[in-house]
Amino acid sequence: xxxxxxxxxxxxxxxxxxxxxxxxxxxxxxxxxxxxxxxxxxxxxxxxxxxxxxxxxxxxxxxxxxxxxxxxxxxxxxxxxxxxxxxxxxxxxxxxx
Numbered sequence: 635x636x637x638x639x640x641x642x643x644x645x646x647x648x649x650x651x652x653x654x655x656x657x658x659x660x661x662x663x664x665x666x667x668x669x670x671x672x673x674x675x676x677x678x679x680x681x682x683x684x685x686x687x688x689x690x691x692x693x694x695x696x697x698x699x700x701x702x703x704x705x706x707x708x709x710x711x712x713x714x715x716x717x718x719x720x721x722x723x724x725x726x727x728x729x730x731x
């Protein structure tokens with residue numbers, strides 16, 4: 635498969651959405667880079683990391699809680715049997731090392 639065929643077969647997971655106010659917003663892709671950032675910040679903490687803090691560190695002002703939830707879901711999938719180590723807390727996430 636040529637590169638151009640692969641790009642057509644696997645488009646980037648990024649899209650535009652129009653809010654009720656009519657302003658378009660570009661959503662962040664759930665990429666390996668963002669999964670890596672999420673795992674890095676969880677590893678650096680010594681306990682619970684609030685979801686608002688993770689969103690700010692990974693996407694800045696453009697991120698949403700939904701983006702983070704999808705990223706954590708992918709992180710758990712990438713960890714396989716060890717995915718249980720990323721736990722959901724009342725305000726965010728925690729990594730059991």
